[in-house]
Amino acid sequence: MGKDQLMAPPVAVLDQITVDVLRLGYRGEGVARYNGFTVFIDGALAGELVKVQISKVMRTFAVGKILSIIRTSPQRETPPCEVFDLCGGCQLQHVSYDAQLQFKQQTVKDALERIGKFDSEVVRTLVLDTLLQSDPWRYRNKVSLMATARSGRFVAGFVEEGTHEPIEAQTCMIRPKAYDELLHTITTNFTELGIRPYDEKNRRGDVRQLVIRSNNANEVMIVMITQGRELPRAELFCKVLAERMPEGYRLVSVIQQKHSIAADSTEGQFIKERVLFGSPYMQEEIAGLTFRISASAFLQVNPIQTLVLYEKALASAKLTKTDVVFDLFSGVGTLSLLAARQAKAVYGVESIRAATEDATFNAKNNGLTNTQFLSGFVEDIVPQLVSDRICPDVVLLDPPRAGCAAQVLTALIDLAPQRIVYISCNPATLARDLRHLVDGGYVMTSIQPVDMFPQTAHVEVIASLLLHDVAQ
Numbered sequence: 388m389g390k391d392q393l394m395a396p397p398v399a400v401l402d403q404i405t406v407d408v409l410r411l412g413y414r415g416e417g418v419a420r421y422n423g424f425t426v427f428i429d430g431a432l433a434g435e436l437v438k439v440q441i442s443k444v445m446r447t448f449a450v451g452k453i454l455s456i457i458r459t460s461p462q463r464e465t466p467p468c469e470v471f472d473l474c475g476g477c478q479l480q481h482v483s484y485d486a487q488l489q490f491k492q493q494t495v496k497d498a499l500e501r502i503g504k505f506d507s508e509v510v511r512t513l514v515l516d517t518l519l520q521s522d523p524w525r526y527r528n529k530v531s532l533m534a535t536a537r538s539g540r541f542v543a544g545f546v547e548e549g550t551h552e553p554i555e556a557q558t559c560m561i562r563p564k565a566y567d568e569l570l571h572t573i574t575t576n577f578t579e580l581g582i583r584p585y586d587e588k589n590r591r592g593d594v595r596q597l598v599i600r601s602n603n604a605n606e607v608m609i610v611m612i613t614q615g616r617e618l619p620r621a622e623l624f625c626k627v628l629a630e631r632m633p634e635g636y637r638l639v640s641v642i643q644q645k646h647s648i649a650a651d652s653t654e655g656q657f658i659k660e661r662v663l664f665g666s667p668y669m670q671e672e673i674a675g676l677t678f679r680i681s682a683s684a685f686l687q688v689n690p691i692q693t694l695v696l697y698e699k700a701l702a703s704a705k706l707t708k709t710d711v712v713f714d715l716f717s718g719v720g721t722l723s724l725l726a727a728r729q730a731k732a733v734y735g736v737e738s739i740r741a742a743t744e745d746a747t748f749n750a751k752n753n754g755l756t757n758t759q760f761l762s763g764f765v766e767d768i769v770p771q772l773v774s775d776r777i778c779p780d781v782v783l784l785d786p787p788r789a790g791c792a793a794q795v796l797t798a799l800i801d802l803a804p805q806r807i808v809y810i811s812c813n814p815a816t817l818a819r820d821l822r823h824l825v826d827g828g829y830v831m832t833s834i835q836p837v838d839m840f841p842q843t844a845h846v847e848v849i850a851s852l853l854l855h856d857v858a859q
């Protein structure tokens with residue numbers, strides 16, 4: 388049992404205390420100690436002295452709100468976004484960009500030491516500086532917005548932290564400026580045509596979530612996640628929207644994704660998709676290849692940093708024309724096809740069927756004949772590949788935040804590829820999985836944080852590993 392768990396909390400709700408902020412926590416919140424007890428303070432920066440009012444007390448920590456900043460950090464900046472304090476989208480707009488990059492590097496180091504139990508000296512030498520984005524604003528090519536009704540108007544926005552409540556804002560500093568006008572057009576159009584937001588309380592209405600995606604050519608896909616029924620006047624909605632696109636933008640696709648929403652849950656379950664306008668896909672150009680992307684398929688959301696991420700990952704993979712590659716969690720085959728240009732053969736594995744179909748199409752469309760994409764869970768497909776005696780020289784891994792299942796890592800250790808390049812969006816699960824691989828005979832050669840999500844506390848990491856025998 389930790390020391391904190393043994394002591395009675397030295398603070399109560401509404402107490403006012405003054406504390407030195409020691410560091411940022413992994414969500415970007417300030418972390419302080421008060422009489423040996425941990426206090427988390429949103430918006431406080433390391434090195435600041437802050438007066439705080441306690442808002443919540445738990446057994447091992449308390450949460451406080453800043454009343455005043457007595458000593459201000461030189462890293463503090465004025466957030467340009469008017470709703471920064473409310474919105475759950477960004478956590479670090481109040482931190483200078485240099486300090487954001489350092490914070491992300493430190494988050495990765497902390498996870499490797501704390502969760503992976505790696506030696507601090509090893510971590511210090513392996514974890515490189517975070518790769519920056521030269522213009523760290525308005526980078527997203529996709530936003531997912533919650534819908535609600537306010538005073539008879541249709542409203543859609545990022546949600547307030549810890550709630551399902553969308554925030555109304557004139558603009559958002561991490562999406563393209565043209566999305567402001569586009570969103571205004573969509574929501575006005577919805578209101579005028581009687582397309583209603585889904586109401587969680589009485590379980591009525593249509594659109595629960597609105598997804599806007601665009602590509603390098605400013606072509607736009609709109610996805611409406613709705614409950615079961617057909618959308619009223621959908622055809623007219625699409626026609627008006629296509630006519631009123633922001634200058635330089637073109638509507639290429641409007642999709643309704645129907646979800647059932649169970650009576651005892653707010654979670655929806657995907658039922659089927661209906662193309663209301665244009666194509667079921669959008670296109671994107673990445674490093675000289677063209678990709679088609681279905682509405683339900685994953686694509687990296689920061690196109691500029693995606694190039695940096697893939698270039699670094701492939702440089703670490705050191706592919707040659709004799710290498711057989713597994714690209715696990717392959718999405719629409721972006722990394723697989725880039726790898727296929729340098730390797731003998733690439734096997735991609737992806738659980739979303741539409742994404743796997745996109746990947747197969749993309750390979751053919753780009754004239755790459757040395758790839759095969761398998762639809763299913765990595766946990767099921769990797770053993771099948773093993774039983775077919777297909778052994779990789781190199782494995783690329785890019786799982787979701789949960790990381791890799793232990794059985795997948797164990798299977799990879801048995802397969803013993805010479806190199807593993809693990810791309811992760813969650814340092815905690817990465818650290819856990821690296822420990823598994825290192826205990827299984829791999830040596831970490833570099834850990835490269837990449838800033839894919841400026842202004843947020845999220846960090847992407849490329850971990851490169853060599854089989855121990857090769858590393859010797």
Ligand SMILES: C[S@@+](CC[C@H](N)C(=O)[O-])C[C@H]1O[C@@H](n2cnc3c(N)ncnc32)[C@H](O)[C@@H]1O
Binds near residue numbers: 686717722737765785
């Ligand atoms: C972080 S994305 C990476 C996709 C791709 N590498 C890219 O850069 O676009 C993770 C992908 O893994 C898929 N996925 C999630 N869990 C999976 C599993 N257990 N087996 C196979 N694919 C899975 C998701 O659908 C998603 O496409």
